[in-house]
Amino acid sequence: MPVLKANAYGHGMVAVAKLLPEADAFAVARVDEGVKLRNAGIKQRLVILGGFIDQVELVQAMQHDLDPVVHHAVQLDLLDDYAGGKQVSVWVKVDTGMGRLGFDPAELPQVLQRIESCDAVKDKPVVMTHLACADEPDNDMTLRQLDSFGHCLGDFSGAVSIANSAGILQWSQLLQPSAEFPYQSDNWVRPGLALYGVSPVAGRSAAELGLQPAMSFRTRLITVKPIKAGSSVGYGADYVAERDSVFGVAAVGYGDGYPRGVAEGTPVLVNGKRASIIGRVSMDLIAIDLSAQPDVKPGDVVELWGDTLEVQEIAACAGTIPYELLTQLSRRPPRELD
Numbered sequence: 269m270p271v272l273k274a275n276a277y278g279h280g281m282v283a284v285a286k287l288l289p290e291a292d293a294f295a296v297a298r299v300d301e302g303v304k305l306r307n308a309g310i311k312q313r314l315v316i317l318g319g320f321i322d323q324v325e326l327v328q329a330m331q332h333d334l335d336p337v338v339h340h341a342v343q344l345d346l347l348d349d350y351a352g353g354k355q356v357s358v359w360v361k362v363d364t365g366m367g368r369l370g371f372d373p374a375e376l377p378q379v380l381q382r383i384e385s386c387d388a389v390k391d392k393p394v395v396m397t398h399l400a401c402a403d404e405p406d407n408d409m410t411l412r413q414l415d416s417f418g419h420c421l422g423d424f425s426g427a428v429s430i431a432n433s434a435g436i437l438q439w440s441q442l443l444q445p446s447a448e449f450p451y452q453s454d455n456w457v458r459p460g461l462a463l464y465g466v467s468p469v470a471g472r473s474a475a476e477l478g479l480q481p482a483m484s485f486r487t488r489l490i491t492v493k494p495i496k497a498g499s500s501v502g503y504g505a506d507y508v509a510e511r512d513s514v515f516g517v518a519a520v521g522y523g524d525g526y527p528r529g530v531a532e533g534t535p536v537l538v539n540g541k542r543a544s545i546i547g548r549v550s551m552d553l554i555a556i557d558l559s560a561q562p563d564v565k566p567g568d569v570v571e572l573w574g575d576t577l578e579v580q581e582i583a584a585c586a587g588t589i590p591y592e593l594l595t596q597l598s599r600r601p602p603r604e605l606d
Contacts, residue, residue, distance in 0.1 A: 269315065269429070271460035272305070273297035278525075278594035279464055279483055280603050282308040293335075295458055299325045302334040315359055318369075319343055323350065330354040337361050337396070339369040344379070347388045355390035358383065359429070364397045364416040365409060373420035380424065392426040394456060402434035403470050410439055418449040427454035433462035434469055437477055466590045467580055474578055483594070484574030485601070487520040489538070489566050492558060501555045502547025507532065513559035515546060518570040523551040525597035526572060527586040534585040537571040538564055 271277075273296045276284040285294055285305055293313035296302050302314040316336040320326045326346055329336045331354075338344065339361040347358075360379055363370030371379050376395065383389050397417045401409040417430060428451040431442040436457050445451050461468040465481035474481060493516075495501065495509045509515075516538070522528040526549060534545045536554075538561055547555045558564055573579040579590045586593065 269293040269295050269313075269456050269458050270463050271295045271317075271432075271458055273301060273317065273460075274595040277461065277464050277591065278597040281305065282310070283603070283605060285310045285312075293456070299328050299334065299336070303328060303332050306332040306334070313357075319361075320346070322346070326350060326356070327352065327354075330356045335359055335394075337369075338379075338383070338393070339363075339371065344382055344386075347383075347386050350388040355388055357391045357393070358389055359394040359396050362395060362397045362417060362420055364413040364420075366398045366400045366413075368398070370397065373416050376420045376424075377422065394427045394429055394454075395421065395424060396429035396456070399430065399432055399435050402432060402439060403468050405438050405469065410435070411441070414439075414441055415448050418446075418451075421450060425452045427451075427456060429456035429458060431455075431457045432468070433458075433460045437462060438469055461591060464594070466578070466594070473580060481573075481575055481578065483579075485526075485572040485579075485597070486574070487518050487524075487570050487572065487601075489516045489556075489564060489568045489570060490519050490553075491566055492516040492564055500547075503550060504548060507547035507555070511559075513557065514562045516556045516558045516564060516566075518554050518556060519552065520554055520570070520572060520601075521550050521552045523598060524601045525593075526554070527582070527588065527593060527596075529588075530582065530586045534582060535577060537574075537577050539568050540571075540576070542577075 270288055270291050272281045272294050275281045291312055295315045295317055297318050299316055302316050305314055314334050316334050319336045319339055320329055323346055335357045337359045361370040362373050362376055383393055399410055401407040435442045465474055465479045467474045467477055495513055495515050497509050497511045499509050501507045520526050528549045535542050544557045545554050546557050573582050579593055583590045583593050
């Protein structure tokens with residue numbers, strides 16, 4: 269069940285869904301995302317991870333054949349109160365340690381019993397949970413969550429779901445039944461960040477995990493010019509050249525979603541070779557030190573991240589995580605499928 273929330277992590281939700289015709293289902297965060305996929309002709313099962321918050325969203329889920337996640341008693345009340353004659357498939361979320369959405373594990377038998385008796389629900393629900401620390405291979409929180417999840421399942425004979433990207437790559441215990449994880453039906457895995465070729469594991473690169481980035485974020489130089497020692501570049505005159513050199517200006521900035529807060533010296537690739545950002549990132553432009561490549565010219569390609577320069581490295585330069593960089597890309601940069 270590939271995760272396509274937040275416009276498929278910035279990659280284009282509809283385009284990615286159409287590239288994955290063999291997926292058994294897709295997951296999104298909100299009802300409106302599921303509606304958009306249905307309206308685009310996507311036929312697979314669509315799971316709404318955030319569920320529904322009122323009768324309006326519940327009816328929308330029913331009309332568009334979406335599977336909402338049920339994680340709170342208020343949602344059970346809304347299902348019980350529904351009298352429109354339609355039915356919906358649901359997933360039930362248990363909070364085994366993330367501390368956000370989900371029923372207490374001890375409540376699961378009563379929740380399942382209530383859902384089974386609800387006329388608005390069709391089919392046996394899938395029971396799921398969400399991992400808090402799967403990206404940390406040495407953190408035993410994942411095993412404690414697995415134990416809690418397996419224990420609360422009891423004699424439940426339906427499908428389950430627990431493994432996110434890091435869980436799939438790092439925790440084989442999540443992928444097969446065992447005494448600690450006694451599921452009896454399907455086990456739905458939910459690849460998110462790793463689906464797009466970005467490492468979800470702390471301290472490991474995409475290349476180390478055998479992942480290939482799906483996105484290359486590129487622009488072009490629009491000017492190349494000399495700079496004298498002592499001259500400044502950009503807002504605030506933060507950067508002052510220490511020697512006579514050459515710099516270029518590329519057409520990208522925070523208006524495109526490139527992070528304003530990257531540190532000076534953050535790498536880019538100019539014609540495939542590393543160079544460094546100088547000065548502040550502005551709305552539409554960045555300045556790049558080209559002293560090691562004085563022969564470049566306007567129109568040459570600048571890669572902000574991609575196959576060789578991993579977004580994980582740029583995220584570290586910005587003091588954030590790859591998820592944020594990918595999902596904050598604006599609508600201005602055109603998306604092109606290779």
